[in-house]
Amino acid sequence: MENQPTSDVICGQCGEPIVMREVTPCLDCGGLQGEMAEFKNGKRTFFKVGFLNNEIVCDFCLADISHYDPPYYGFPQGFSWAQALKDSPLSKTEEVETKMELACSNPRCENTLRRQEFIKENAKKNKVSLPQAFWPFV
Numbered sequence: 001m002e003n004q005p006t007s008d009v010i011c012g013q014c015g016e017p018i019v020m021r022e023v024t025p026c027l028d029c030g031g032l033q034g035e036m037a038e039f040k041n042g043k044r045t046f047f048k049v050g051f052l053n054n055e056i057v058c059d060f061c062l063a064d065i066s067h068y069d070p071p072y073y074g075f076p077q078g079f080s081w082a083q084a085l086k087d088s089p090l091s092k093t094e095e096v097e098t099k100m101e102l103a104c105s106n107p108r109c110e111n112t113l114r115r116q117e118f119i120k121e122n123a124k125k126n127k128v129s130l131p132q133a134f135w136p137f138v
């Protein structure tokens with residue numbers, strides 16, 4: 001096994017151990033292991049997204065982000081992704097290097113500790129309880 005558990009933290013989505021591994025800068029898909037090859041081909045553009053606390057998100061995920069049920073991301077029911085994207089500053093970032101970060105060890109899970117902590121904080125800020133169906137281990 002290349003991925004040894006490095007903490008007692010488990011993934012809030014799938015319950016597998018969180019380990020130190022290589023991730024891309026995207027808050028949403030950074031931990032997706034299949035993305036790595038594409039990332040290395042330099043196909044993605046990364047943006048700092050104002051309403052996501054200036055976290056970095058890739059162009060692919062930004063295009064798709066409105067498919068998330070808002071509470072999944074700690075936003076209240078009825079939150080408008082489209083409006084937030086319209087009102088929020090987006091700035092292209094040159095921070096495009098992969099990093100070693102704590103992320104889920106499950107090869108089918110895209111979750112990183114950064115993502116999970118962001119969503120937990122966002123939920124707390126918005127007084128949203130994270131849906132059990134998506135976050136059974138939080």
Ligand SMILES: [Zn+2]
Nearest residue numbers: 011014104109
């Ligand atoms: Zn996971």
Ligand SMILES: [Zn+2]
Nearest residue numbers: 026029058061
């Ligand atoms: Zn992404």
